[in-house]
Amino acid sequence: MFINFWYPVVLGKDLLDQPKLVRILSLDFAVFRDSQGRAQVLSNVCPHRGGSLAGGKVKGDNLQCPYHGWQFDGTGQCHKIPSLGSAARIPARTRVDAYPVVEKYGIVFAFLGDLPEAERPPLLEVPEFGHEGWRPSWMNFQIPYHYERSVENGLDPAHNEFVHPTHGFSGEDIEYKVNDLRWVGDPEWSVGFFTRFRSPASKDGDFAKMKQATDSREAGTGAIGPNHVWTYIRFAPDKKMHQYMWEAPIDEHSTNIFFMNMRSTFLEPEMDKKVNEMNWMIAEQDIKVLSDLRPAQTPSTNTKEFMVPADEPILRYRKKLKEWEQRGWRIDMAELNRTRQRVAYAIPGPERRNHKGWVLDPVPLVSPSRQGQAARVRVADQ
Numbered sequence: 001m002f003i004n005f006w007y008p009v010v011l012g013k014d015l016l017d018q019p020k021l022v023r024i025l026s027l028d029f030a031v032f033r034d035s036q037g038r039a040q041v042l043s044n045v046c047p048h049r050g051g052s053l054a055g056g057k058v059k060g061d062n063l064q065c066p067y068h069g070w071q072f073d074g075t076g077q078c079h080k081i082p083s084l085g086s087a088a089r090i091p092a093r094t095r096v097d098a099y100p101v102v103e104k105y106g107i108v109f110a111f112l113g114d115l116p117e118a119e120r121p122p123l124l125e126v127p128e129f130g131h132e133g134w135r136p137s138w139m140n141f142q143i144p145y146h147y148e149r150s151v152e153n154g155l156d157p158a159h160n161e162f163v164h165p166t167h168g169f170s171g172e173d174i175e176y177k178v179n180d181l182r183w184v185g186d187p188e189w190s191v192g193f194f195t196r197f198r199s200p201a202s203k204d205g206d207f208a209k210m211k212q213a214t215d216s217r218e219a220g221t222g223a224i225g226p227n228h229v230w231t232y233i234r235f236a237p238d239k240k241m242h243q244y245m246w247e248a249p250i251d252e253h254s255t256n257i258f259f260m261n262m263r264s265t266f267l268e269p270e271m272d273k274k275v276n277e278m279n280w281m282i283a284e285q286d287i288k289v290l291s292d293l294r295p296a297q298t299p300s301t302n303t304k305e306f307m308v309p310a311d312e313p314i315l316r317y318r319k320k321l322k323e324w325e326q327r328g329w330r331i332d333m334a335e336l337n338r339t340r341q342r343v344a345y346a347i348p349g350p351e352r353r354n355h356k357g358w359v360l361d362p363v364p365l366v367s368p369s370r371q372g373q374a375a376r377v378r379v380a381d382q
């Protein structure tokens with residue numbers, strides 16, 4: 001799991017006047033709307049004596065800790081310490097980490113890290129959102145496994161034939177193979193490709209008939225950062241399905257998925273339910289297989305799985321993860337789990353670069369290896 005990327009936090013419609021407690025990257029966040037309705041995301045641990053801020057109340061622009069009533073605004077600054085009296089000067093060290101937020105596509109996203117704005121990786125965008133001829137629908141669900149397995153599944157062109165009977169022939173097609181992949185996307189932050197595949201245009205259980213009714217479709221998929229996945233399926237020039245998944249690892253064992261489907265066909269609002277039901281059926285087919293993968297998390301070396309050419313997108317994704325680890329962005333989960341009973345950690349927010357003396361320790365990160373650092377210097381020198 002990595003700091004310094006954008007994570008989906010909550011559906012905008014679910015964030016009303018009560019603060020919410022949200023767990024992402026194995027840490028807790030307090031999410032609330034200020035007096036102007038802007039979503040705010042703070043590290044949940046009160047720097048006084050560890051109160052859970054999300055258990056408190058919104059007071060105007062501030063969130064009030066339920067334990068002794070200290071109040072923090074959306075920038076993390078403390079404005080009130082009741083026990084000191086109303087005229088008290090508020091010590092600077094009482095600040096909590098606050099995170100950049102954008103609310104778009106019906107979702108509140110937070111940038112969980114300390115990078116200044118110009119250096120932040122991109123959010124997966126939805127270019128057709130709000131355009132005529134397209135209709136969105138949303139699903140938000142949790143899966144009981146590590147998000148990297150889920151993202152890798154999104155990037156896996158070979159599983160459709162076997163996992164999804166509507167996308168392939170369940171192994172009955174002796175001519176089946178994965179076609180060439182056409183690579184797309186910004187190589188710094190993403191891995192993506194388009195390919196053609198055949199799928200049953202209709203199904204009546206008769207394989208010979210099904211195969212006659214086969215059509216050839218183009219589909220593309222890709223990941224941006226460690227946790228955003230897009231999939232485009234083109235049934236016909238005017239029939240497109242664009243799917244977007246922003247994944248928030250809850251911890252090492254579970255993931256909160258925000259899924260948006262954009263469609264250029266079946267535009268009637270009453271079709272939303274049907275489209276979601278169909279997408280949920282497909283998602284359940286993936287969840288069934290992915291819940292039983294071992295190791296539950298992607299192995300630390302590729303030699304512990306036997307990869308074939310169709311796994312190339314997954315190898316490229318793992319290479320990106322290694323690069324981000326070399327930037328020092330991977331959370332050291334072993335250290336976090338070893339010490340968390342006695343230490344409350346926070347993901348460092350951008351303000352850590354402007355102020356010294358924070359009460360909470362920053363979350364432990366995996367140190368970049370010497371070899372990796374040397375490789376980065378070589379690349380930077382070129």
Ligand code: FES
Nearest residue numbers: 046048049051065
């Ligand atoms: S623990 Fe939050 S105000 Fe005391």
Ligand SMILES: [Fe+2]
Nearest residue numbers: 159163164286
């Ligand atoms: Fe799938």
